[in-house]
Amino acid sequence: MSVVERLNDEIKTAMKEKNQRRLDVVRMLKAKILDVNARGEVGEAESVKLFRSYAKTLAETIDLAKKAGKNEIAATTEAELAIVKEFLPPELTAEQITAVVQDVIAELGKDKSKFGLLMKTVMAKLSGQADGAAVKDILNKLLA
Known part of the structure; x- marks a missing residue:
């Protein structure tokens, strides 16, 4: 199953479950792939690179929000980061x-x-x- 197919399945599941946060994050991941290649033909390695970059951005947002005392934003972003990490291979020790x-x-x-x-x-x-x-x-x- 390609990355885009998996994302499409996750979008359908999130819609059925009415899980708006998950739906938004998965759509963002799909948009990142389509931004690189309009046909969605991005390999596994390229998608991991894109998703890791997005995860890094989210982690930086969490740090900044915590430093600014914006705990609600940090909690929301942490939930988004957890969803993105589901699409990443486990990091090595x-x-x-x-x-x-x-x-x-x-x-x-x-x-x-x-x-x-x-x-x-x-x-x-x-x-x-x-x-x-x-x-x-x-x-x-x-x-x-």
Whole structure:
């Protein structure tokens, strides 16, 4: 089942259940895919990238709302983020990321001047299963 088909099924389910928040979030995810490709022909990897970007935006919104004392907005956004996370593969643990980073360092060499190449290679191997900031932190620790 393609991503768009799954989103369409989720839209139907949310409409039947009269779950407006879920319906709005799933429609937003579908709109993000259609914005990239009008025919909705976006692969799994591309959709994960789009959804992760949206999840990151929602997380930033939650932080800002909490800092501003807007707890109602933060709670609403947290509920939206939980729905978006249902469409994302589970993120790898720090230990799993470290293992991949160590493999890439063994393959390409432990040279801090190759940081960009190492980062790019690790991110390609992880294919959207880890946050770039977490990978960067682990890579910095191992290169130090």
